[in-house]
Amino acid sequence: MSHKLYKNLIGGEWVAAKTGKTFLNINPADKNDIVGEFQSSGADDVDAAVKAAEAAFKTWRIFPAPKRAEILYRTGQLLEQRKEQYAQEMTREMGKVIAETRGDVQEAIDTAYYMAGEGRRLFGQTTPSELQNKFAMSVRMPVGVCGMIAPWNFPMAIPSWKLFPALVCGNTCVIKPAEDTPLSTFNLVQTLIDAGLPKGVVNIVTGYGPDAGAPIVSHPGVRAVSFTGSSEVGRIVGQTAAANFKPCSLEMGGKNAMIVLDDANLDLALDGAVWGSFGTAGQRCTATSRIILHKKIAAEFTEKLVTRAKALKVGNGLDESIEMGPQINEQQIETSTKYSKIAQEEGAKILCGGTRLAEGPHANGTFFAPTVVAGVKPKMRIAQEEVFGPVVSLIECDSFDDALDIANSIQYGLSTALYSRDVNHAFRAMRDLEAGITYINAPTIGAEVHLPFGGVKQTGNGHREGGTGALDFYTTWKSVYVDYSDKLQRAQID
Ligand code: NAD
8 A cells, every 4th residue: 555755844845854764654553554654854854943943933933922823723723624534544643542533633622722812811920110110020932942752642632732832932843743653743733834834933853762852852952842751761851951951841651540449439430440541552641550449349349340341342443333442562562561471470460451462353453452450569560660551450458548658659640530429538639649630530531731731750840731831831931120210220229
């Protein structure tokens, strides 16, 4: 089957990488389905993209913010029209089921409308001066060229979280999508162009992390870096950015806990556990990967969860009846297989799954069976380390306090959930769970774009995507003083 060749977008032109190399984007549900061929870029390509973004910044930064916002608004409208096509293409390139890829495009639509509204806000402050006949205010200024590095699991939503707030604030961008999912970023940026985005304001450079991502982080023309991905790569990105004194937003891994107490609505918790653990085949940074069960309900809950996990229909996500798609690639299959083995070596028990699905409809894809691991102790590696697959660990607890301790006993701090009907427990969970996100009676996944998104500990470095936190990252504050006294006035002295 013939496939399309995609080029980098630099200064509004589609250009081949100077390396002369390309790579294939392959459907993880069917390795014979080539979604497209993309440029395998290097430092020279990044340099050209940064220069184009620097040139475009001169005019984009002074283009009125409400007009910038109108482009985002039109982008939202066009994305609504193209939603089904882009969702189908996203399922082909990354595997998650069609209902979820529609949700991924919807998240970009929501972000477009939300950030379009900011074009007429971007509020600063006015405040009295300590001196007479002097005016004082603070205004938000764009940062400049922003470098963006994205993961593959939300291939349109996450780039939209980065691009849209950056653009409304007046920045220009160089984005490198994940090598497994470049097409959805192309679709997003094509929509921005069709909505009227001027040339050079967004530039796309595709390729592998060390070749095309690292030069973005170290390029002197890039004034801020936004990275979403693993903690391992985030550490490298953060250190490089720090060495150059660049603001750097890091959104990284998770080992998200759901606590189910003995006073919970168990059927509701069960629905949440299945969706949180096996949605996106467990490949969400917020996926439920530990379920902490009160000992009184543990046996009943475990039995029901295993029954539900075994019944999940796994396959090609373009089929509407499929409930779980493939893992993104062979490497993720290896990771899920490796951790299933580690769990058993540590003394935990695999109640279902634990293996690749490779027969019949699964023969050409990277499918892994929904996996439930029981008898997990809080300090085991399976309870501590991110698997990023459909593998969930069950840990028993004696009490609510015990559950909180277990939930917090990890290096990550992204999302958490509590199932309980006790309002006191709910408020303590909101206060005491060490995480950027806490859900009460809902699973660990399901963030909305107008709230801050991110985590504590090794999940993040203090910045937030979504909500107004994004505006804080993509602007710098300038304090402005206007003296209309016609004489020298000295602050702190006169
Ligand atoms: P990854 O870290 O392997 O790759 C992320 C991106 O970084 C890719 O575009 C990759 O090409 C690039 N990269 C790799 N090496 C690089 C380097 N040396 N310099 C610069 N860039 C480099 O992560 P992934 O496998 O794409 O995504 C999965 C991870 O992302 C999981 O750990 C998941 O928890 C995390 N994630 C976090 C969030 C969040 O918001 N907290 C959201 C989604 C995914």
